[in-house]
Amino acid sequence: MTDALPEPASAQEPWDANAGFWLRIIREHRDRYRTELTDPAILDAIGDVAGLDILDAGCGEGYMARELASLGAHQVNGIDMSGEQVKAAEAAMVPGTSFSEASADDLPFAAESFDVVLANHLLNDLPDIAVPIGEFARVLRPGGRFIALMLHPCFYEHNAERTPGSQMLSASEYFTRRAVEQPFEVDGLTSPAASTSWVRPLESYAEALAGSGLVIMRLTEPHPSEQQLAASQWWQENFPRPLFLLITALKLPDVAGR
Numbered sequence: 001m002t003d004a005l006p007e008p009a010s011a012q013e014p015w016d017a018n019a020g021f022w023l024r025i026i027r028e029h030r031d032r033y034r035t036e037l038t039d040p041a042i043l044d045a046i047g048d049v050a051g052l053d054i055l056d057a058g059c060g061e062g063y064m065a066r067e068l069a070s071l072g073a074h075q076v077n078g079i080d081m082s083g084e085q086v087k088a089a090e091a092a093m094v095p096g097t098s099f100s101e102a103s104a105d106d107l108p109f110a111a112e113s114f115d116v117v118l119a120n121h122l123l124n125d126l127p128d129i130a131v132p133i134g135e136f137a138r139v140l141r142p143g144g145r146f147i148a149l150m151l152h153p154c155f156y157e158h159n160a161e162r163t164p165g166s167q168m169l170s171a172s173e174y175f176t177r178r179a180v181e182q183p184f185e186v187d188g189l190t191s192p193a194a195s196t197s198w199v200r201p202l203e204s205y206a207e208a209l210a211g212s213g214l215v216i217m218r219l220t221e222p223h224p225s226e227q228q229l230a231a232s233q234w235w236q237e238n239f240p241r242p243l244f245l246l247i248t249a250l251k252l253p254d255v256a257g258r
Contacts, residue, residue: 017193019084058122062089069096104132137212
């Protein structure tokens with residue numbers, strides 16, 4: 001795979017092509033990273049959702065929106081750039097959910113519409129994060145939270161010349177926004193189309209959040225528990241280093257409208 005790849009002409013094209021792949025992965029619960037690790041971490045970060053209005057940005061086929069609605073959220077709006085994913089989400093809608101095809105760069109919602117904005121594995125799909133994070137801050141109510149789950153910017157690597165985990169990225173590689181183009185491989189299945197993941201240094205997320213008036217309140221690195229590691233050889237073999245980062249940021253009342 002090659003770093004510094006050109007940005008795709010149409011960001012939604014690989015996601016439309018891979019819609020059926022992700023539908024099978026999600027609805028057959030084949031991604032253990034999600035089902036056993038990152039989804040529980042996200043739900044813990046959100047906490048009690050009763051009565052909350054939530055934006056699920058990059059909702060895919062809508063599984064997390066459905067889960068949040070079932071837990072008592074007042075309304076969960078899901079958006080995704082992939083029309084095929086949105087169609088799948090609409091076909092499985094439950095009360096309290098709605099879905100639309102939209103870009104995170106230009107959200108179709110009024111200011112201060114949501115209590116929580118969730119970006120579950122979205123930020124790595126975006127060539128630029130400043131504008132989308134600004135949009136997330138705009139639609140958050142004062143006191144609302146932005147919760148983002150992403151690939152760990154300090155440890156994620158994929159390079160054809162490097163065996164994963166064999167050596168750390170150099171400083172020059174780490175501090176450069178890197179484009180990693182590759183198909184997804186989950187539970188023995190390979191996606192039909194390659195997708196681009198954008199990997200950037202940790203400080204770029206802090207700068208984008210602060211520039212939009214959001215304050216980091218919590219930063220965690222979801223990882224398997226001692227019990228999971230002891231009970232499953234799979235986790236011992238498939239979690240060689242920190243793979244994920246979960247950020248919770250707050251929109252303070254005194255920065256509303258920034």
